[in-house]
Amino acid sequence: MSSNAHRVLSKSPTACAPPPHWPPHVRYISEPHYHSSVPLQVRAHICPQSPSATHPSRSLTIIRRIVEPSHPAYGQFGLFAAKKIQPRVHIVDYVGEVHCDDRPQSDYDLSLLRTQDGLSVGVDAHSMGNEARFINDYRSINAKPNAVFEDRRTATGELRMSIWSGSESIKKGEEILVSYGKAWWHARTSPQTCELAAG
Numbered sequence: 001m002s003s004n005a006h007r008v009l010s011k012s013p014t015a016c017a018p019p020p021h022w023p024p025h026v027r028y029i030s031e032p033h034y035h036s037s038v039p040l041q042v043r044a045h046i047c048p049q050s051p052s053a054t055h056p057s058r059s060l061t062i063i064r065r066i067v068e069p070s071h072p073a074y075g076q077f078g079l080f081a082a083k084k085i086q087p088r089v090h091i092v093d094y095v096g097e098v099h100c101d102d103r104p105q106s107d108y109d110l111s112l113l114r115t116q117d118g119l120s121v122g123v124d125a126h127s128m129g130n131e132a133r134f135i136n137d138y139r140s141i142n143a144k145p146n147a148v149f150e151d152r153r154t155a156t157g158e159l160r161m162s163i164w165s166g167s168e169s170i171k172k173g174e175e176i177l178v179s180y181g182k183a184w185w186h187a188r189t190s191p192q193t194c195e196l197a198a199g
């Protein structure tokens with residue numbers, strides 16, 4: 001068996017090729033990975049069955065480098081509408097590593113859930129994730145966000161933080177922008193850091 005054939009056969013069944021402009025140092029995943037810091041009973045609450053792969057994002061979004069010097073994330077990437085997106089449409093789930101440990105250094109860590117015991121569950125897309133990790137915050141770009149974070153359960157019951165278009169449609173080529181929340185920005189201008197707040 002050639003080494004290429006072996007690679008294909010040993011690939012995870014849900015693995016898929018990264019989209020164009022995907023950075024080589026980040027692992028592209030289409031379903032959440034659960035870190036060992038997530039207690040079993042919390043994992044069972046979030047994901048009662050096996051994780052489900054999501055592929056709705058490809059046709060709706062495109063990752064693009066920001067080339068406008070006036071953009072506050074100039075030189076970085078952003079996520080853009082590949083076609084017109086109608087209001088209140090599910091664009092993509094924020095997929096990454098689901099964890100309960102602290103990730104103060106990550107700029108890709110989003111809050112998924114706080115349990116009744118006060119345990120904080122995050123989704124960190126710093127080292128592995130999908131297209132959603134490239135969504136920028138609207139501040140200094142637009143007057144308001146055109147997309148929102150909203151949690152949902154997939155068809156197999158898995159809790160996900162998803163990105164939906166807002167009350168207005170998003171034009172083809174327009175940047176998809178959410179609000180990271182004031183606390184996220186506050187944490188980055190003060191000595192302490194915290195998770196990206198969905199809101």
Ligand SMILES: C[S@@+](CC[C@H](N)C(=O)[O-])C[C@H]1O[C@@H](n2cnc3c(N)ncnc32)[C@H](O)[C@@H]1O
Pocket residue numbers: 072073076077078107108133134135136137138139140141
């Ligand atoms: C979740 S990442 C977004 C994707 C990022 N632009 C990239 O290329 O990987 C969050 C980072 O994007 C940048 N960013 C996002 N929105 C921004 C904004 N409105 N103004 C300045 N920087 C922003 C900041 O560097 C922030 O730490």
